[in-house]
Amino acid sequence: MRTIRYFVDKRAREHPEKIYTIAPDPGFSLSYLQLKEDSIRLGKYLMKLGLKKGDKVSFMMGNGYQTTKIFLGTMYAGFVITPLNLMSQPSQLEYFLNHSDTKLVFFSQEHKERLTAAVNKVDRDIKLIEIDIDSKSIFPEDHDLSDIPLPDVTQEDDALLLYTSGTTGQPKGVMLSHKNVVAGGQYTAMAHELTPEDRALCSLPLYHINGEVVTAVTPLVSGGSVVMPHKFRTSYFWELISEYGCTWFSVVPTIISYLISGTDIEGKNLKLDQLRFGRSASSALPPSLHMEFEEKFKVSIVETMGLTETAAPVFSNPMDPSKRKYGSPGLAVGNRAKIIDGAGKELLRGTQGEIVIRGDNVMKEYYKAPDKTAEAIEPDGWLHTGDIGYLDQDGFVFVTGRVKELIIKGGENIAPREIDEVLYKHPAILDAAAVGIPDDVYGEEIMACVTLKPGHKASEQELQNHCLEELGKFKTPKVIRFMDELPKGPSGKIQRLKLPDIVKELEASL
Secondary structure (H helix, E strand, O other), X not given: OOOHHHHHHHHHHHOOXXXXXXXXXXXXXXXXXXXXXXXXXXXXHHHHXXXXXXXXXXXXXXXXXXXXXXXXXXXXXXXXXXXXXXXOOHHXXXXXXXXXXXXXXXXXXXXXXXXXXXXXXXXXXXXXXXXXXXXXXXXXXOOOOOOOOOOOOOOOOEEEEEEOOOOOOOOOEEEEEXXXXXXXHHHHHXXXXXXXXXXXXXXXXXXXXXXXXXXXHHHHHHOOEEEOOOOOOHHHHHHHHHHHOOOEEEEOHHHHHHHHHHOOOOOOOOOOOOOOEEXXXXXXXXXXXXXXXXXXXXXXXXXXXXXXXXXXEEEEOOOOHHHOOOOOOEEEOOXXXXXXXXXXXXXXXOOOEEXXXXXXXXXXXXXXXXXXXXXXXXXXXXXXXXXXXXXXXXXXXXXXXXXXXXXXXXXXXXXXXXXXXXXXXXXXXXXXXXXXXXXXXXXXXXXXXXXXXXXXXXXXHHHHHHHHHHHOOOOOOOEEEEOOOOOEOOOOOEXXXXXXXXXXXXXXXX
């Protein structure tokens, strides 16, 4: 049975005292038996408050001891967990609360003002419960909950409602069932050959699919464990791995870049022999950055790819380093993948088209959006990813861009990622993203937005000359804009489509 409850019960029955999660900030650990007992207590408490099976429960908190328990315990008890993105603007937060039909929000004190302001604009009663994520318990022990039964949970029941980043239009609510969420964890464990002896370091927020499924659900289904600090910190990343014996970690390319420029492990007496690999996902990992990280830290990075709509994992490179391909997120794992043209016809290997996916991890629906669901999922279960790419002769996928992000210059399709990767080869570049801008001659021209590494300098002409050598004149950006920071979603993925408007605003303010 693919439900969160099944796996929590199974682990508690077979290895009750084994540690599931460690919260280093308060210094707490949680066994599988404690996870089960606290999940039951959470469920009964919510039912006593009047919630029913399938009701939406949200949280607005950073990662931590109680956040992890609320995330899993809500699903265990038959409710739907709907995490709130801490990066949300006020209008987005109001939209999430209203659209999701959430009945109750757990929150920590630092988010009280923003949350209360948004809740007051929703024409529906929403119960708010303030908690300390580092407390041992969030409910009074004197509550008698013994006579409240929990509802049954099946693998087709709703489990997780998560909103997309919303780079264009209103964010869509991705509804994932228990089967979807568990399959996501199983496919991750399969891809990385995880065993009960493995321990993950969670560096990504529990309001993002990567943190939720890859580093919280995956250890549950594989019988392993996870270290759950409040947030990623460059100054403490390697020390956490060393102190708690982590065997793997999941990050995004931005974090990889931060670690390269901001950390060192030489001469620190760290215990890293047990560290098997790092995992990169959520956006493309430039090969130059990939190789620089592995060369500096002697830690293998497995590039992968996933979507919110697929409960995270879709593709992954093999665990054998000799079989990996730089620049590719790998082979389909658990899922099936193919490339299609605009008419839905499957294309031959090496031919570029849209990547579509089918598998048990593909979402149930877009919440309250049957038209968008029908557009995204074919009747036979194939999900349109919106990503453009091709499969090589070995079945490795190469992603060249998004359907909506392709730059069409003079009738020629240009994949922004090709330009990004060349810019990343320049030693001064921390972040880079190319995008199309209107042009009277070509229809679209190329603009690249970049941020520089601390202590580095580069001019627009220098970067254009660098691109000319690698790309030629036609694909070299006409304009390069320097920014303090590129807009990113919660996972660290650059929100490319926002760049033209941001640049216009910056130029107008000068």
